Amino acid sequence: MIGKKMVDTINAQINAELFSAYLYMSMHSYFASNGMPGAANWVRVQALEEMTHAEKFCNYVHERGGKVVLTAIAAPETQWANPLAVFEAVLTHERKVTSLINNLMDVAIEQKDHAAGLFLQWFIGEQVEEEASVQNVIDQIKLAGESKGGMLMIDRELGARVFVPPVAAK
Numbered sequence: 001m002i003g004k005k006m007v008d009t010i011n012a013q014i015n016a017e018l019f020s021a022y023l024y025m026s027m028h029s030y031f032a033s034n035g036m037p038g039a040a041n042w043v044r045v046q047a048l049e050e051m052t053h054a055e056k057f058c059n060y061v062h063e064r065g066g067k068v069v070l071t072a073i074a075a076p077e078t079q080w081a082n083p084l085a086v087f088e089a090v091l092t093h094e095r096k097v098t099s100l101i102n103n104l105m106d107v108a109i110e111q112k113d114h115a116a117g118l119f120l121q122w123f124i125g126e127q128v129e130e131e132a133s134v135q136n137v138i139d140q141i142k143l144a145g146e147s148k149g150g151m152l153m154i155d156r157e158l159g160a161r162v163f164v165p166p167v168a169a170k
Contacts, residue, residue, distance in 0.1 A: 002064035006116055009107045010057050011069050016100055017054035021047040023076040023093060027086050030079065036151075038159030039083060042137070046090070048163040053123070056166075060119055083151065084141045090134045098127040122166075 002010075024047035031040035058068045080086045101123045108116035137158065144150025 002061065002066040002116070003111050003113060006107055006111055006113050007061055007064075007066035009104055010061055010066075010116075011071075013100055013104055014054050014057045014061075014068060015071050015073065016097065017050050017057060018070075019073050019076070020093065020097060021050035021054070022073050024050060024090075026076040026078050027080075027090070030086060031083070034083075036083065036155050036158075038155035038157065039086070042158040042161050043086075043090070045161045045163045052165055053126075056122075060116075064115070084138065087134055087138045087141060091131065091138060094127065094130045094134055098131065101127055126166075 024043045027043040028040045028047065031037070031043065061068050077089070080089060101120065105117060105120045105124065108114075108120060137154070140154050140157075141151070144154055
């Protein structure tokens with residue numbers, strides 16, 4: 001059985017994951033409306049990943065005998081100054097998610113919930129990957145500078161990203 005504090009903290013994380021998906025879909029709309037289908041694809045894949053994360057958390061709570069409680073999702077931003085600003089917002093957001101995951105691990109340690117600690121290891125590794133991935137995109141955009149051709153090439157590369165559900169997802 002999962003403890004109340006752990007389930008409450010995971011329920012908050014489920015909301016955060018759903019907000020993340022909502023935010024990335026807003027970014028998808030921004031890119032789609034601004035002629036960048038590759039970047040739109042990249043953030044759409046990101047949204048699908050966040051939905052999968054929310055589902056993993058829900059499944060975990062149910063497996064441990066807890067109750068998932070969904071709450072309202074805040075409205076995301078809808079406008080950014082340029083593509084670089086969008087990806088910088090992604091990095092800031094992913095860093096926030098990393099801190100939330102770290103907080104979950106702190107609660108698991110505090111509550112001596114070893115099963116939760118083991119479950120959260122996957123998310124810790126995932127966040128390292130998420131931050132590195134978006135930092136790479138930011139670095140490429142900065143290298144391209146004002147080059148429209150460079151941005152076109154980056155957009156095409158971002159369009160090649162595909163959603164691959166995690167093997168362990170239930």
